[in-house]
Amino acid sequence: MEITEEEINEVIKVLKSKNLTLLAGNVVKNFEKEFAKYIGVKYAIGVNSGTAALHISIAALDIGPGDEVIVPPFTFVGTASSILHNNAIPIFADIDNKTYTIDPNSVKKKITSKTKAIIPVHLAGITADLDPLKEIAEENDLKIIEDACQAHGAKYKGKKVGSLGDLGTFSFYPSKNMTTGEGGIITTNNDEIAEQCRLLRHHGESSWYIYNRLGWNYRMTEIQGAIGKVQLRKLDDYVKIRNKNAQILTDAVNTIKGIYPPHVPTYCEPAFNYWIGRINPETIKLNKEQLMKKLPASKVLYPKPLYETKLFQKKIAYPKGCPWSCPFYGKEIDYNLIKLPVVEKVTKEIFALDIHPQISKEDLSQYVYFMKNLIN
Numbered sequence: 001m002e003i004t005e006e007e008i009n010e011v012i013k014v015l016k017s018k019n020l021t022l023l024a025g026n027v028v029k030n031f032e033k034e035f036a037k038y039i040g041v042k043y044a045i046g047v048n049s050g051t052a053a054l055h056i057s058i059a060a061l062d063i064g065p066g067d068e069v070i071v072p073p074f075t076f077v078g079t080a081s082s083i084l085h086n087n088a089i090p091i092f093a094d095i096d097n098k099t100y101t102i103d104p105n106s107v108k109k110k111i112t113s114k115t116k117a118i119i120p121v122h123l124a125g126i127t128a129d130l131d132p133l134k135e136i137a138e139e140n141d142l143k144i145i146e147d148a149c150q151a152h153g154a155k156y157k158g159k160k161v162g163s164l165g166d167l168g169t170f171s172f173y174p175s176k177n178m179t180t181g182e183g184g185i186i187t188t189n190n191d192e193i194a195e196q197c198r199l200l201r202h203h204g205e206s207s208w209y210i211y212n213r214l215g216w217n218y219r220m221t222e223i224q225g226a227i228g229k230v231q232l233r234k235l236d237d238y239v240k241i242r243n244k245n246a247q248i249l250t251d252a253v254n255t256i257k258g259i260y261p262p263h264v265p266t267y268c269e270p271a272f273n274y275w276i277g278r279i280n281p282e283t284i285k286l287n288k289e290q291l292m293k294k295l296p297a298s299k300v301l302y303p304k305p306l307y308e309t310k311l312f313q314k315k316i317a318y319p320k321g322c323p324w325s326c327p328f329y330g331k332e333i334d335y336n337l338i339k340l341p342v343v344e345k346v347t348k349e350i351f352a353l354d355i356h357p358q359i360s361k362e363d364l365s366q367y368v369y370f371m372k373n374l375i376n
């Protein structure tokens with residue numbers, strides 16, 4: 001993450017204006033217009049995190065008690081917890097063995113009469129395969145919410161992610177391709193959905209003290225908007241450097257036996273948020289813990305599929321067992337019984353390396369040095 005005088009000056013302007021909330025100023029509104037233009041959609045709605053963007057998106061589609069939403073289990077918890085926060089049920093589909101994004105064939109098998117939406121995640125800046133997912137969605141009357149929290153600037157078949165589903169969601173957490181400190185944004189072309197998102201991020205309030213539906217305070221602040229405006233102008237340059245850094249690691253790893261670089265499908269122009277390496281367990285006989293010790297700079301990328309975490313194994317969400325115990329659901333779900341072979345294998349073999357624009361050539365060389373040492 002890089003914060004320069006430009007961001008600082010814009011923040012100072014906001015502070016001096018004393019208009020710190022979007023209810024008083026125009027900075028977030030302008031940032032929203034610019035972000036919508038960048039993605040190629042009609043509307044963008046600024047919120048205070050990527051998780052809030054997902055929470056609101058699901059609510060805007062009137063998905064709630066008794067409904068199921070299909071997600072990949074190889075993602076940040078917010079992709080799935082935002083479904084629980086709407087009192088709906090996350091259903092996990094397996095991932096593709098090469099891209100690690102949701103596998104449309106597995107999605108097909110998970111559809112029931114209760115399914116309302118699919119949330120594909122564009123993982124680490126590599127896009128999910130959206131066309132087959134859109135086909136499945138059309139056939140089954142489902143909505144698509146793109147989780148693009150790790151993929152600002154990535155393109156699927158020439159179009160920016162966030163413009164292809166019914167809604168797109170982005171995070172501006174500091175590790176993302178661009179930041180506002182904390183923050184998030186929703187993108188959509190649909191007038192009614194945009195209107196509902198605006199209501200939902202602001203207590204369901206349509207005008208002073210007139211409450212039209214249950215909402216939250218998920219508003220983006222003017223300070224966040226000011227940082228976002230500057231960061232957005234730099235995003236394409238940041239993505240170029242990220243992609244270049246990723247290519248350096250990929251080229252190096254292509255000469256190392258037993259490690260695979262990330263796979264970039266032909267439909268995808270990536271915007272690498274981090275670089276995913278994978279070991280061949282036949283060649284490198286290390287368990288995850290040993291692997292992490294030997295790669296000191298690496299991140300443990302999702303050590304388990306989400307359904308293997310306590311939240312799902314013991315179903316700890318709202319009191320009295322909600323949302324799973326909800327009478328509208330009327331089904332029993334036991335995440336202990338879920339077996340998704342690809343994700344269960346991938347989680348054991350994978351690691352992530354930072355390739356953000358401020359990383360030095362020496363750091364990248366160090367990564368390569370450590371990866372070469374994995375074989376010994």
Ligand SMILES: Cc1ncc(COP(=O)(O)O)c(C=O)c1O
Pocket residue numbers: 049050051052075076078079121147149150170171172173183184
């Ligand atoms: C795939 C994915 N979805 C959702 C989120 C949630 O974003 P935030 O941390 O801004 O709530 C993140 C951020 O880590 C993410 O990587």
